[in-house]
Amino acid sequence: MSRQEIVSWARSCYEDVRFEKPRAWLADHPERRAVGHLPVYAPKEIVWACGMLPVGIYGGGDQVEIIRGDAYYQSYICHLPRSVIELALSGRLDFLSGVLFPSTCDVIRNLSGMWQLLYEKIYVRYLDLPQIADPDLATRFWERELKTLADDLSEISGIRASDDRLRAAITTYNEVRSTMRALYRARGEAPWRVPTEEVYLLLRAAEVTPPDEFLAQARAYLAAVEEDTSRPKDRCRVIVVGSFCEQPPLGLIKTIERAGCYIVGDDFLLGSRLNQQDIPVDGDPLHQLAASLVRGAARTSVLYDPDPEGKPRLMPQQVRESQADGVIFAAPSFCDPALLDRPMLRAGAEKAGIPCIAFQYSENTGQFQQYRDQAGTFSDSIKLWGGA
Amino acid sequence: MSTHPTGPIQITSPPKNRGEVPKDDSMVLQKNMIAEHFRQLEEAPQTRTPVVYTFVPGNLTELVRSFGALPVLPEINALQSGMRGKSRDYIAEAERAGHSEDVCTYVKCDIGQALAGNIGPTGTKLPKPDLLLLSYTGCYTFMKWFELLREHYGCPTVFLQVPYQGDGRLAPEHRAYLMEQIRTEVIPALENVTGRKYDEDRLRHYLSLSRQAEDDLVAVLETAKRKPSPIDAYFGAVYYVGPIFSAFRGTEDGVRYYHELRREVEERARAGRGPITPDGPLDEQRYRLVVEGPPNWTNFREFWGMFTAEQAVVVASTYTKVGGVYEFGFRHDPEDPLGTMADYCGGCYTNLNLPSRVDMLAHYVKEYEADGFLINSIKSCNSFSAGQLLMLREVEKRTGLPGAFVESDLVDPRYFSAANIKNRLESYLQMIDARRQGVGA
Numbered sequence: 001m002s003r004q005e006i007v008s009w010a011r012s013c014y015e016d017v018r019f020e021k022p023r024a025w026l027a028d029h030p031e032r033r034a035v036g037h038l039p040v041y042a043p044k045e046i047v048w049a050c051g052m053l054p055v056g057i058y059g060g061g062d063q064v065e066i067i068r069g070d071a072y073y074q075s076y077i078c079h080l081p082r083s084v085i086e087l088a089l090s091g092r093l094d095f096l097s098g099v100l101f102p103s104t105c106d107v108i109r110n111l112s113g114m115w116q117l118l119y120e121k122i123y124v125r126y127l128d129l130p131q132i133a134d135p136d137l138a139t140r141f142w143e144r145e146l147k148t149l150a151d152d153l154s155e156i157s158g159i160r161a162s163d164d165r166l167r168a169a170i171t172t173y174n175e176v177r178s179t180m181r182a183l184y185r186a187r188g189e190a191p192w193r194v195p196t197e198e199v200y201l202l203l204r205a206a207e208v209t210p211p212d213e214f215l216a217q218a219r220a221y222l223a224a225v226e227e228d229t230s231r232p233k234d235r236c237r238v239i240v241v242g243s244f245c246e247q248p249p250l251g252l253i254k255t256i257e258r259a260g261c262y263i264v265g266d267d268f269l270l271g272s273r274l275n276q277q278d279i280p281v282d283g284d285p286l287h288q289l290a291a292s293l294v295r296g297a298a299r300t301s302v303l304y305d306p307d308p309e310g311k312p313r314l315m316p317q318q319v320r321e322s323q324a325d326g327v328i329f330a331a332p333s334f335c336d337p338a339l340l341d342r343p344m345l346r347a348g349a350e351k352a353g354i355p356c357i358a359f360q361y362s363e364n365t366g367q368f369q370q371y372r373d374q375a376g377t378f379s380d381s382i383k384l385w386g387g388a
Numbered sequence: 389m390s391t392h393p394t395g396p397i398q399i400t401s402p403p404k405n406r407g408e409v410p411k412d413d414s415m416v417l418q419k420n421m422i423a424e425h426f427r428q429l430e431e432a433p434q435t436r437t438p439v440v441y442t443f444v445p446g447n448l449t450e451l452v453r454s455f456g457a458l459p460v461l462p463e464i465n466a467l468q469s470g471m472r473g474k475s476r477d478y479i480a481e482a483e484r485a486g487h488s489e490d491v492c493t494y495v496k497c498d499i500g501q502a503l504a505g506n507i508g509p510t511g512t513k514l515p516k517p518d519l520l521l522l523s524y525t526g527c528y529t530f531m532k533w534f535e536l537l538r539e540h541y542g543c544p545t546v547f548l549q550v551p552y553q554g555d556g557r558l559a560p561e562h563r564a565y566l567m568e569q570i571r572t573e574v575i576p577a578l579e580n581v582t583g584r585k586y587d588e589d590r591l592r593h594y595l596s597l598s599r600q601a602e603d604d605l606v607a608v609l610e611t612a613k614r615k616p617s618p619i620d621a622y623f624g625a626v627y628y629v630g631p632i633f634s635a636f637r638g639t640e641d642g643v644r645y646y647h648e649l650r651r652e653v654e655e656r657a658r659a660g661r662g663p664i665t666p667d668g669p670l671d672e673q674r675y676r677l678v679v680e681g682p683p684n685w686t687n688f689r690e691f692w693g694m695f696t697a698e699q700a701v702v703v704a705s706t707y708t709k710v711g712g713v714y715e716f717g718f719r720h721d722p723e724d725p726l727g728t729m730a731d732y733c734g735g736c737y738t739n740l741n742l743p744s745r746v747d748m749l750a751h752y753v754k755e756y757e758a759d760g761f762l763i764n765s766i767k768s769c770n771s772f773s774a775g776q777l778l779m780l781r782e783v784e785k786r787t788g789l790p791g792a793f794v795e796s797d798l799v800d801p802r803y804f805s806a807a808n809i810k811n812r813l814e815s816y817l818q819m820i821d822a823r824r825q826g827v828g829a
Binding site for chain 1: 485486487488490491492495522524526527528529531532533535536538539542545547548549551552554555561565568569572573741742743745746765767768770771773774775776777778782795
């Protein structure tokens with residue numbers, strides 16, 4: 001399969017707002033089930049161990065016209081939940097046997113209650129992620145939450161999440177995360193050969209396809225990239241921060257890169273990469289899942305940071321690791337986690353002399369000129385003067 | 389165990405100006421209690437009294453007091469700043485410092501106040517916190533708020549994760565998790581900053597005082613079932629819940645305040661009188677309403693006046709339950725100190741899921757024989773506002789009554805549009821009239 005065919009496959013997954021891919025997976029075996037999850041993080045291993053397909057629900061982006069969704073949300077609430085409601089009310093999510101709502105913010109939390117009111121027969125679970133400083137207590141809490149989830153999903157699917165099945169699922173998703181890290185590494189080493197648009201499309205595909213299908217495509221992509229002989233362009237390197245939940249439109253990602261900023265670090269679709277290390281497959285699998293999240297999660301706005309120095313240090317650390325020249329804070333409008341964190345993160349970056357710019361977007365933003373101008377000027381200022 | 393060194397607060401009121409609405413003794417008492425509390429806070433650095441900042445929902449005031457520390461509630465300071473016309477400048481200060489227009493205005497007001505020298509609502513300087521007690525009860529913003537304050541003050545923070553009632557109840561394992569956190573995280577943090585050992589007997593004493601005040605508060609709120617209602621359970625009740633939501637739960641002053649309040653309200657009820665409002669007594673009541681959502685604070689009297697002008701009284705509200713839901717039987721239990729604090733935190737209104745909130749509103753409409761219900765949707769409070777349009781439809785479906793929906797903000801005066809709110813309220817009340825006359829019912 002050629003690189004172009006792989007990217008086309010990923011793009012078709014991204015544009016598939018009727019969720020034909022997971023529907024086809026379900027249709028292959030009538031006893032199969034699928035469970036949706038909102039951003040940012042859900043334990044996909046448990047869903048998969050119960051014989052169910054985890055499906056990321058990231059709204060309709062710029063492809064779905066909001067007709068009914070706006071009747072459920074005031075103008076001052078972010079765009080994601082209204083497009084998720086639009087997907088649901090238009091029947092596009094009717095293949096799901098359950099939906100998981102992680103503790104990303106109050107809007108997603110309350111959306112869980114809306115689901116309970118609107119869809120009484122669908123399994124709804126609010127996932128209160130562990131937040132406290134004591135890792136042992138946090139692990140015990142989260143392990144218990146995972147046990148409840150595993151028991152519930154086992155009942156729905158009829159397939160018990162046995163230790164063996166859980167270990168197999170952990171192994172599978174370790175491979176998925178490892179392959180995602182390889183994609184990010186390839187992009188970081190040669191962003192002129194690995195545009196963020198393509199990496200992003202592959203990650204979006206992973207949200208709606210079985211892991212083995214994603215792995216085959218992503219590995220073939222990485223092999224194809226090796227053959228690429230493109231030469232670097234005179235662009236700066238940036239990390240994009242604040243886009244972990246409501247996703248930017250693809251056009252915005254392309255605009256940033258075309259305006260002269262190679263994206264070499266980002267928090268797009270962060271949930272699939274929140275566990276930064278492989279999860280051990282020995283011992284009790286639920287405990288390992290819980291402990292890995294508590295001790296090894298990436299630092300993000302949706303988790304409490306017990307380290308007082310954590311926020312100020314985060315941007316300098318990420319910039320250093322990515323060998324970036326600057327930070328673009330790109331947050332969805334009305335996004336509490338990203339926007340409340342931004343002053344702390346930006347202060348830390350600026351104190352370290354790292355150039356920054358900030359803007360807001362919605363998943364359905366259609367005009368990119370202002371972003372092109374901002375990113376272009378940012379890139380020029382870095383290239384010409386070494387700072388914004 | 390008196391809660392302040394100068395003995396009980398006295399009911400002493402200044403001479404009344406001509407035309408001024410008479411104040412109840414409880415109002416004077418509350419004002420003096422607050423003034424005394426802020427005086428103690430101002431002197432805290434000199435008296436070496438430890439200061440703990442915490443939030444209203446899920447506050448552990450009895451525990452904080454048992455360590456001899458004084459609580460500061462940043463939301464209370466923010467709303468007071470809103471009522472005193474100071475929030476606009478504070479918010480502007482925070483936005484100049486890089487805070488987005490889109491986020492919670494309580495946070496920005498508080499940050500702006502801190503940046504401007506931390507002068508509290510009564511004009512006295514607030515001390516820096518010795519500890520930030522982050523009780524994470526149903527509001528994501530709290531977490532970010534204290535991360536921001538931690539940066540500003542550079543003080544220790546202890547996090548109490550209160551699991552959300554996603555399934556409509558506080559699960560036993562969640563209760564146990566809360567108790568363990570209080571035992572292993574919160575208490576050691578308080579011991580550390582105050583230099584005192586945990587004294588369970590002292591805590592039990594404060595919890596028993598809480599219980600007494602809670603009994604009286606519930607009795608007061610339930611008088612709204614009478615016709616006419618002797619209280620306004622939203623605009624008036626935000627004053628009633630002030631002491632128990634903030635620094636005075638578990639204090640002798642708190643007990644005394646609620647005892648006095650109950651006496652006054654029951655006296656009004658016996659006399660068939662309505663509540664005292666800024667525009668005078670509201671004895672004639674044409675509309676009985678239930679309200680969901682926090683009030684707007686910058687134009688509080690103007691907002692209330694729109695209701696009293698129409699002879700509308702609020703008979704029940706959900707906002708007055710953010711600092712604790714007591715009317716369904718919960719009381720602080722001195723026999724189970726840690727367990728009761730866990731139950732309290734888990735049961736605050738902000739920690740309830742949407743179906744439970746709908747249940748509560750529908751219950752209020754029925755129990756208080758309301759003519760309708762109104763949602764005041766707050767621009768910068770996603771915890772309350774996200775989902776309210778569906779709640780409106782659900783409560784309408786369950787009660788058979790139409791609801792009203794208005795929008796404002798907590799403390800940002802830019803988002804209060806008096807004409808819009810007044811038009812909607814008047815149209816809504818006309819609809820209630822039309823239904824009474826059998827038109828469109």
